[in-house]
Amino acid sequence: MSRIGKNPVAIPGGVEVTIANNLLTAKGGKGTLTVPVHESVRVSQEDGNLIVAPRDDSKHAVTMWGTVRSLVNNAIVGASEGFTKRLEIRGVGYRAAVQGRTLNLQLGYSHDVNYPIPEGIEIKCERPTLIEVSGAGKQQVGQVASEIRAFRKPEPFKGKGVRYADEYVRSKEGKKK
Numbered sequence: 001m002s003r004i005g006k007n008p009v010a011i012p013g014g015v016e017v018t019i020a021n022n023l024l025t026a027k028g029g030k031g032t033l034t035v036p037v038h039e040s041v042r043v044s045q046e047d048g049n050l051i052v053a054p055r056d057d058s059k060h061a062v063t064m065w066g067t068v069r070s071l072v073n074n075a076i077v078g079a080s081e082g083f084t085k086r087l088e089i090r091g092v093g094y095r096a097a098v099q100g101r102t103l104n105l106q107l108g109y110s111h112d113v114n115y116p117i118p119e120g121i122e123i124k125c126e127r128p129t130l131i132e133v134s135g136a137g138k139q140q141v142g143q144v145a146s147e148i149r150a151f152r153k154p155e156p157f158k159g160k161g162v163r164y165a166d167e168y169v170r171s172k173e174g175k176k177k
Contacts, residue, residue: 002066002069004066004069004070005052005066005069008050008051009049009050009052009069009072009073009076010076011045011050012076014028014029015027015028016028017045017050019037019043022036022037022038023035023036023037024037024043026076027079028076028136029080030079030082030135030136031079031135031136032136033075033079033137034075035068035071037068037072038064038068039055040055040061040064041055041061041064041065042054043068043072050072050076052065052068053065074139077138078135078136078137082135083134083135083136083138083141084134084141085132085133085134085141085145085164086130086131086133086165087130087131087132087133087145087148087149087162087164087165088129088131088162088164089105089107089128089161090129090154090159090163091107091152091158091160091161092160093108094106094108094152094160095128095129096125096129097125097128098125101116101117102114102117103116103131105148105151105152105162107151107152107162113151115147115148117144118140118144120135120137120140121133121135121141121144122135123144130165131162133145133148145164148162149162149163156170156171156172157171157174159171
């Protein structure tokens with residue numbers, strides 16, 4: 001029995017859900033997301049909720065049950081509210097700025113790093129040291145945030161670099177004389 005899969009997915013107001021040919025489409029204020037539904041799992045719409053259930057008792061069907069339910073829930077939440085990841089930049093002279101559809105990063109290299117913002121993603125820089133990545137797709141938002149962080153990962157001695165806002169970086173002690 002899947003603890004996640006047995007919970008129904010509530011459909012909020014303003015989100016339109018259609019299920020056809022093993023594809024679930026969620027259309028809302030933030031955008032339209034499509035989720036492929038695995039053939040061993042059944043998704044039905046009842047009383048403003050989506051019910052996800054395995055088609056049989058095979059191990060594979062039960063395994064995919066919770067996975068499909070999580071993907072469906074992420075599509076519904078993404079279409080209605082969207083997802084956001086916040087990144088902090090630490091270091092002397094390190095900063096970021098959005099110029100059109102390009103994120104310009106100054107991270108201590110001899111050149112600026114220009115990151116083209118993908119379609120469906122919105123990036124804001126409230127301060128030069130704070131980047132906010134938002135969009136409808138949870139996977140895409142996380143991927144873009146990870147790519148930005150990879151330009152200069154936080155180093156363990158001074159903590160300089162790009163990190164998630166809620167990330168804790170353990171500091172190491174320097175060399176001893």
